[in-house]
Amino acid sequence: MYFVYIIKCKDGSLYTGITTNVERRFAEHKAGKGGSYTRARKVLRVIYKEKQKNRSLASKREAEIKGWSRLKKLSLISAEERR
Numbered sequence: 001m002y003f004v005y006i007i008k009c010k011d012g013s014l015y016t017g018i019t020t021n022v023e024r025r026f027a028e029h030k031a032g033k034g035g036s037y038t039r040a041r042k043v044l045r046v047i048y049k050e051k052q053k054n055r056s057l058a059s060k061r062e063a064e065i066k067g068w069s070r071l072k073k074l075s076l077i078s079a080e081e082r083r
Helices: 022-030 036-041 055-066 070-082
Strands: 002-009 014-019 043-052
Touching (some): 002 036, 002 055, 014 055, 014 070, 022 043, 043 055
Antiparallel strands (some): 002 043
């Protein structure tokens, strides 16, 4: 099982990634081991996650979300919060 997740960073930006364990991956980002983007911007919290059956589907969904505008990403997050 894979997850697509979105993290809110301290500068207000949104980071999208994939993992098999969201909690572990967030801890890595928080410790500065998640990559240069989140290391430079510092992470606040995971604001969205969704399950995907396998890595291929997760990667495709990640690429799709990364191609979206900030407004569309916020709309996705807002829709999930209303559920």
